[in-house]
Amino acid sequence: MKWSTLAFVTLLQRSQAALRFGCGTVTIQRLDPVVEPGNTPSAHLHQVVGGNAFGPNMTGDIGNQGTCTTCTFSEDFSNYWTAVLFFKHTNGSYKRVKIMENDALPAGINGGMTIYYTQQDFNSNGKQKITAFPPGFRMTVGSPTQGKDGMTRHKGLRFTCLDNKSTRFPEIDDFPAKPCKGGIMTEHHFPACWNGKDLDSPDHQAHMYDTQPTGFAAGAACPSSHPVRMPQLAYETLWDTAEFKDMWPKDGSNPFVFSYGNQAGHAYGTHADYMFGWKGDSLQRAMDSSCMFNACENGKPLKSQSVAEMNKCKAKEIVNESHDGWLSALPGAMA
Numbered sequence: 001m002k003w004s005t006l007a008f009v010t011l012l013q014r015s016q017a018a019l020r021f022g023c024g025t026v027t028i029q030r031l032d033p034v035v036e037p038g039n040t041p042s043a044h045l046h047q048v049v050g051g052n053a054f055g056p057n058m059t060g061d062i063g064n065q066g067t068c069t070t071c072t073f074s075e076d077f078s079n080y081w082t083a084v085l086f087f088k089h090t091n092g093s094y095k096r097v098k099i100m101e102n103d104a105l106p107a108g109i110n111g112g113m114t115i116y117y118t119q120q121d122f123n124s125n126g127k128q129k130i131t132a133f134p135p136g137f138r139m140t141v142g143s144p145t146q147g148k149d150g151m152t153r154h155k156g157l158r159f160t161c162l163d164n165k166s167t168r169f170p171e172i173d174d175f176p177a178k179p180c181k182g183g184i185m186t187e188h189h190f191p192a193c194w195n196g197k198d199l200d201s202p203d204h205q206a207h208m209y210d211t212q213p214t215g216f217a218a219g220a221a222c223p224s225s226h227p228v229r230m231p232q233l234a235y236e237t238l239w240d241t242a243e244f245k246d247m248w249p250k251d252g253s254n255p256f257v258f259s260y261g262n263q264a265g266h267a268y269g270t271h272a273d274y275m276f277g278w279k280g281d282s283l284q285r286a287m288d289s290s291c292m293f294n295a296c297e298n299g300k301p302l303k304s305q306s307v308a309e310m311n312k313c314k315a316k317e318i319v320n321e322s323h324d325g326w327l328s329a330l331p332g333a334m335a
């Protein structure tokens with residue numbers, strides 16, 4: 001009796017705030033306000049989710065810009081983006097791979113990604129204060145020009161060959177070598193230790209430091225150079241490869257290529273971008289609370305919105321080019 005009372009008290013004291021939510025596609029365009037500000041078009045195509053202020057010159061506090069967001073949490077006007085996956089036919093044509101919504105999310109979300117803000121690992125806070133990103137904060141993880149060493153450096157960049165939408169293992173560091181019944185999932189985990197000063201850095205990465213041994217695992221302590229523990233941000237994207245299952249090259253070579261080109265048959269250039277845009281102190285309030293996943297909705301403590309409202313939100317089309325159907329080259333002719 002005494003022991004179980006003690007265990008109950010311990011459980012209550014342990015804050016376990018973790019956010020997992022869907023954000024539909026807000027645009028698919030050749031724009032990149034972090035790496036190529038002002039460029040219309042940017043070098044390669046991106047899928048973007050989040051606030052509709054997304055544009056080539058975005059800067060400052062984007063929580064105060066735009067009028068809507070494609071995310072479940074309606075105070076989250078952040079933008080989250082990655083490269084887009086294409087299938088390359090043996091005849092030389094390309095087709096964009098459709099994005100499907102994850103399981104464990106409300107039905108009907110238009111494509112998009114699943115976004116996570118966890119504490120030290122998937123479901124515990126490691127008993128330390130988690131500091132929300134400040135207005136104007138931005139970062140990237142991975143790089144289109146990195147080789148296999150980049151995958152070793154960024155342990156949170158992973159792929160999963162899906163049997164179905166619930167498959168999570170094994171996580172691999174390249175495209176799956178065979179057709180996957182349920183599609184391909186890409187995972188982007190960002191570093192969570194901040195230098196406490198810079199909203200950005202010239203390479204968009206040096207202001208952050210990664211201590212995770214692998215995705216969703218407890219990170220080691222932050223180093224003195226980057227002492228501030230931020231939320232562990234991660235994206236999951238589900239690529240619906242079903243329509244290509246009978247078109248795999250006879251020689252077994254990998255037919256998928258990201259929009260940044262680099263067609264050597266591997267996926268090492270996988271990368272992702274983030275621009276913080278939560279309104280006011282909403283993300284900090286969530287991190288200080290003990291809600292888990294969809295229990296954080298409906299004002300407990302975060303405001304949320306319906307799938308229909310999420311899907312209505314769109315960013316302006318600034319770069320007008322087609323990226324659907326069979327194409328003779330990747331957008332931007334990335335080779």
Ligand SMILES: *[C@@H]1O[C@H](CO)[C@@H](O)[C@H](O)[C@H]1NC(C)=O
Binds near residue numbers: 055056318
């Ligand atoms: C972005 O900035 C550039 C250069 O300052 C300007 O020419 C362009 O019109 C701006 N684009 C948009 C969509 O505001």
Ligand SMILES: *[C@@H]1O[C@H](CO)[C@@H](O)[C@H](O)[C@H]1NC(C)=O
Binds near residue numbers: 091092
């Ligand atoms: C390649 O194959 C696809 C699928 O059959 C077809 O739609 C496309 O037109 C082909 N491209 C060329 C250049 O023949």
Ligand SMILES: *[C@@H]1O[C@H](CO)[C@@H](O)[C@H](O)[C@H]1NC(C)=O
Binds near residue numbers: 164168
């Ligand atoms: C989904 O696939 C996993 C293996 O990846 C399997 O363990 C699980 O039973 C499958 N779930 C369903 C609903 O088929």
Ligand SMILES: *[C@@H]1O[C@H](CO)[C@@H](O)[C@H](O)[C@H]1NC(C)=O
Binds near residue numbers: 320321
């Ligand atoms: C985009 O370009 C196409 C083809 O040039 C044109 O028909 C369409 O009206 C354009 N859309 C916008 C929004 O400018």
